[in-house]
Amino acid sequence: MKQLIKLLPLTALLFLLAGCGEVNLTSLDPQGPVAEMQLSLIKLSLYVMIFVIVIVFALFAFVLWRFKEKPGDTHIPKQVEGNHVLELIWTTVPILLLLIIAVPNVMDTFTLANVDADENSITVKVTGHQFWWEFEYPDHDVVAGQDMYIPTNTKIIVQLEASDVIHSFWVPALAGKQDNVPGITNDMWIKAINPGIYKGKCTELCGEAHWLMDFKVIAVEPEVFDQWITNMSQPADEPATATAEAGRDVFQASCIGCHAVGGVGGNPAVGGPDLTNFGERTVIAGFLEFNDENLEKWIRYPAETKPGNKMPGFNLNDEDMKALIEYMKGLKVLD
Ligand code: HEC
Ligand SMILES: [Cu+2]
Structure with missing residues (x-):
């Protein structure tokens, strides 16, 4: 027991630290109406529970x-079995407390389940793959990998699907999690009030690299979003330098079969993320800091870098590698 008590401060510290972690990977600082509604329901239940615990204790x-x-007590206290007033109190008070929780929960559930389009809503089909994310904009014929661009203050209707096993889409600052299930489309909606980058994670254990299956929701002003959509749906720009042009040749020889750029290439069966705007990512494969060294490491040794992922490694000579990296860094759609 004494040892347990000694451990208490340490345990408390652990819980505190667990709360820090990455910025905005939290439900406690909502950045849109869905997350706000969900947080207010959490708080309401918490307050009711605290009220009950305080009274009971x-x-x-x-x-x-x-x-x-x-000492010297001779009588037992007055017995209250069958006392009508007491029976009434402990029946009606819990009913009232449950109603206080139930009414807003049911009302918000209807609001959250309403995935009907409104005049400026957009639809994004989100497909979970082992171990990366695909974002398709069916109204615009655009597909993007890893980063989900959305316009601010717009209802985004999210259709969740999966190509292999169950994944789960979670962007805590914008909404609670929901599963991507193969063969089923789960609908939800989100809305971001302010421009910003909101971190997301897969929260259904889906295989070896599950823990690295991170993504971002990038909320931008509607004008920027329109620009992004237009540029994403156009053929890729010509490479800016001769080296990048040589890099494009390498890409077309080795990579285009799995990765699309500017609407060309890719393969839904064995493919990887669309790389049209790859130069604008801040991480590679969801988690590796974006720099030349890591990009080379990824292309040469993907299996060691993100164990379990489905990209084969490429043993290119240094000249080809340099050109390929220059080409890939130039893949941008927003300037
Ligand atoms: C057989 C299919 C296949 C081929 C060929 C292939 N890749 Fe990939 N690639 C993938 C898959 C699958 C992923 C996703 C890995 C993951 O994160 O789980 C990926 C991910 C990537 C990523 C990370 C993308 C992102 O958005 O973060 C880069 C960069 C990349 N590949 C570059 C290349 C290059 C360069 C080549 C050619 C030299 C190439 N790939 C060839 C399947 C392939
Ligand atoms: Cu997953």
């Missing part, structure tokens, strides 16, 4: 103190 302490057996 207070009564318990009072009873312990008031009816403690004292």
Whole structure:
């Protein structure tokens, strides 16, 4: 017991640290109406529970103190079995408390389940793959990998699907999690108030690299989003330099079969993320800091870098590698 007590401060510290972690990977700082509604429901239940616990413990302490057996006690306290007033109180108070929780929950559930389009809503089909994310904009014929661009203050209707196993789409700052299930489309909606980058994670254990299956929701002003959509749906720009042009040749020889750029290439069966705007990513494959060294490491040794992922490694010579990297960094659609 003494040892356990000694461990208490350490445990408390652990819980505190667990709360820090990455910025905005939290439901406690909502950035849109869905997350706000969900947080207010969490708080409401919490307050009701605190109220019940305080009352119950207070009564318990009072009873312990008031009816403690004292030396010389001869009678037992007055018995209350069948007392109508008491029975009424402990039936109606819990009913009232449950109603206080139930009414807003049911009302918000209807609001959250309403995935009907409004005049400026957009639809994004989100497909989970082992171990990366695909974002398709069916109204615009655009596909993007890893980063989900959305316009601010717009209802985004999200259609969740999966190509292999169950994944789960979670962007805590914008909404609670929901599963991507193969063969089923789950609908939800999100809305971001302010421009910003909101971190997301897969939260259904889906295989070896599940823990690295991170993504971002990038919310931009509607004008920027329109620009992004237009540029994503156009053929890729010509490479800016001769080296990048040589890099494009390498890409077309080795990579285009799995990765599309500017609407060309890719393969839904064995493919990888669309790389049209790859130069604008801040991480590679969801988690590796974006720089030349890591990009080379990824292309040469993907299996060691993100164990379990489905990209084969490429043993290119240094000149080809340099050109390929220059080409890939130039894949941008927003300037
Ligand atoms: C057989 C299909 C296949 C081929 C060929 C292939 N890749 Fe990939 N690639 C993938 C898959 C699958 C992923 C996703 C890996 C993951 O994160 O789980 C991927 C991911 C990537 C990523 C990370 C993308 C992102 O958005 O973060 C880069 C960069 C990349 N590949 C570059 C290349 C290059 C360069 C080549 C050619 C030299 C190439 N790939 C060839 C399947 C392939
Ligand atoms: Cu997953």
